[in-house]
Amino acid sequence: MTLLSSVDSLDAKRLDTKQLNTLAIDIGGSGIKVMVLDEVGQPLSKRDRLDTPEPAQPSAILPIIFKLAAGKEFDRISVGFPGVVRQGRTMTAVNLHPDWQNYDLQKRLEDKLSAPVRVANDADIQGFGAIQGSGVELVVTLGTGFGSALFVDGTLVPNLELGHHPFRKGDTYEEQLGRAAMDEVGKAKWNRRLEKAIAKLDRAFNYQVLYLGGGNAKEITIDLPDNVQTVRNVAGLLGGIALWK
Structure with missing residues (x-):
């Protein structure tokens, strides 16, 4: 093998083993967040955030994404979207x-x-950042709305929109547990509603674990069952690496 061909082979090997960085973007009803992840999903940058504009049209949100992405080094992009x-x-x-x-x-x-x-x-992406990958696992995000994701042995059941399904008194889960509902009835009553929702979801899905995330998970004051746990909101970014696996 010639020296030139040896160098070419080495360069090709370096290219094959190049670490691919992912720009993870989380578009939320109140904030837009970004973070750069390495190939295994570990953070390479701090989480940057800007408020979601009103009205939240594409023409208003996209410039914010471009501003947050400016100056960051990445090879691919994962986006979490509330819908x-x-x-x-x-x-x-x-x-x-x-x-x-x-x-x-x-x-x-x-x-x-x-x-x-x-x-x-x-919510699907937040789930990828939280689940263990065994049995039935349900993810609920409590924020501006009520997001949800269902996994069976680590496999996603896509586009589960529990938030818009009937919950109680003619209202949906989102109408009773979204941010507007919390602002209207107060945190104590909101927590009592959440307790009822957990009991109903447990009977419906018989999950091994329910993960509660989103910006309002920090407002939970009730005692949670043993098979229910809260997850950090940053999981909505860290789970973005799963879209490339």
Whole structure:
């Protein structure tokens, strides 16, 4: 083998083993967060955050994403979005703006940021950052809305929108446990409602573990059952690495 071919082979090997950094983006009803992750999902940067604008249209949110991404080094992008996502398109966005319906977020970000993009529901991504991968595991995010994700032996059951299903007194889970509901009835009553919701979800799904995340998980004051635990909100970013596995 010649010296040149040896160098070429070494360069190819380096390319094959290059660590791919992921820009994880979490689009929420109150804030937009980003963090750079290494190839195994460990943080390489601090979490940066800016408030979600009002009205939360794509034309207002995308410039914030571009601002947060500026100056960061990454090879690919994962995005958590608060709604149903199909093949990179955002199909619903109850807590953002109707302009997100059938919006090709994947293509828009790829065109602007020059990196491959994968988009998924934000609760799904938070679940990937929290689950153990064994048995039935349910994830609920308590924030502006009520997000949910279901996993069976680590496999995602996609687009589970529990938040808009009936809960009690003619209201949905989101109507009784979203941020607006907490502001209206107070944290004590909100916690009592959450206790009822946990009991109902346990009977419906017979999960091994229920994970409670989202910005309002910090407001939980009730005693949680042994098979229910809270997770850090940063899981909504850390789980982004799973979209590339």
